[in-house]
Amino acid sequence: MDEVRDQVAQIRGFARTALMAETRRASQAKGIRTWAFVIVGLLNLSFLAWTSRRISHEISLREAAVLQTRRDKELLATTLASIGDAVIVTDAKGRITFLNAEAEKLTGWKGADARNQKLSEVFRPINEDTRQPVENPVDKVLRIGSVVGLANHTVLVSKNGAELPIDDSAAPIRQPDGSLFGVVLVFRDFSVQRQAQQVLERNKQELESLVGKRTAKLQEMVDELEHVSYAITHDMRAPLRAMSAFAGLVSERVAAVADKETLEHCRRIQIAASRLDKLIQDALQYTKSVLRELPLEAVDLSKLVPGLLETYPNLQSDKADIRIEGQLPVVMGNDALLTQCISNLLGNAVKFVAPGIRPQIRVRTETEGVMIRFWVEDNGIGIPQHAQVRLFKMFQRLTNDYEGTGIGLAIVRKCVERMGGKVGVESALGQGSRFWMELRLAEPRE
């Protein structure tokens, strides 16, 4: 029995242990399940919390966006309403969808009344002069599909019949897919500018008329001066001729009986008269080169210069060797003036040589961009450095040993200046002179 009792006690011990282990396991399992429940519960809760937070975040974003859109809309509306110019927006059929305050003011229509009206009811432009209605810019945009402006002299007729000069433009409003959504018309009161334009136009006309009158007056004066100088010089030459000729006749008559001095006196009379005559001619020439309105034209020097050499007696080959080097170009100038200048320069070159020396003259040109330098180089007596400054002034004669009026070079300078160029000289006493004239090429050489 003890054995059985021991074994039962053993079994009960085992059972109890097993039960305790079972209970423990069970309660462990239960604990785990509870924990599982708790954990799952917690997970669920946190998931819910996170989701709801996300959702409310989305909601607040959307709300913010909606708010922003509303604010933007308000801002645009305010901006549109604040634009100083009048704005009218129409749909693709030309019916008004929006009218800003300025448009209300200029057309005389209230926004509410204007909505859905056809634009032509509200916006009525007519031609100021013909009084005919002008094509509506919105119709034009709908027709053409691009930005248009109103023609000049357009005037807007408001609801109450008042007229207002306007300036405007209309543009299509396109959807992203390119289809026409509507038209936006912008216009403004142009009356101030129109007035300003008119004043400007009036001023311009007055000015032009004034300039015209002054020019005419100046031309009159110039003509008068020319006429006078021509008349004077012509009338002066007649008595000079008489003086010269009769002095010569006296000389002849008394030649047989008079002494050398008497004859010399007569000679001096003739010389003086001749000098005065040349002076008058040159002075007249100078005046002409100053006063005359001379148009610039293309002048072919390769023809002009040889022509001079043929016709001018003092330039003939029996008197001098004049050589043209290279091709002479076509220049912008005046035929008469150039003839005057070149013949003066050549004449001087021939004249101012030492006694017994045959004049050797070289004529050539150098190109400098669009200008050319026309050189007349001689083997003459040369010009001292200090005298070169005065050279081109009126009535400046450097030497009494050679005939001259002292006007020739002044004429050259004036003429060349009028043709847009310059003159100058390179020279030294006893070493010949190189005169140059700067002229414009008729066609720039490359």
Add this chain to the structure above:
Amino acid sequence: MVGALSSPGLVLAAEDEESDAVLLQLAFERAGLGKNLVIVRDGQEAVDYLKRCVTHSKRGSDPLPCLLLLDLKMPRMTGFDVLVWLGDKPQFKDLPVVVLSSSSHESDIQRARELGARDYHIKPHGMGQFVQLIKDLTASSQTVLTAGKAG
């Protein structure tokens, strides 16, 4: 060119300036042609003279000159006016006209030629030159000028 009715020696000159007229006469005399020259005082007188030549042509009392020397600046009718007057008169188409002027203006020279002047000369200052000019002019107009022969 000598016309059928022209005198083989008469030169008509129109010159208003007295000293120039004196010199002209002197030059002709020195060229041996003093009797061949008739001087009138302006363009109008020249025209009148020429008119008389035509109307009296049958009479032969006013022979047509074989050369006309014209000054330009003259009262009543200028040298240019005379040239214009001559321009459309066929009876004077063979009359050579030479302008003898103190003007050296290109425009005057050109205009004279355009109006029919055969030649244009500037009045010379010296008698020697003048005489030579007269000889040249009378020779070139193909007149046979015999000294002392009246018109």
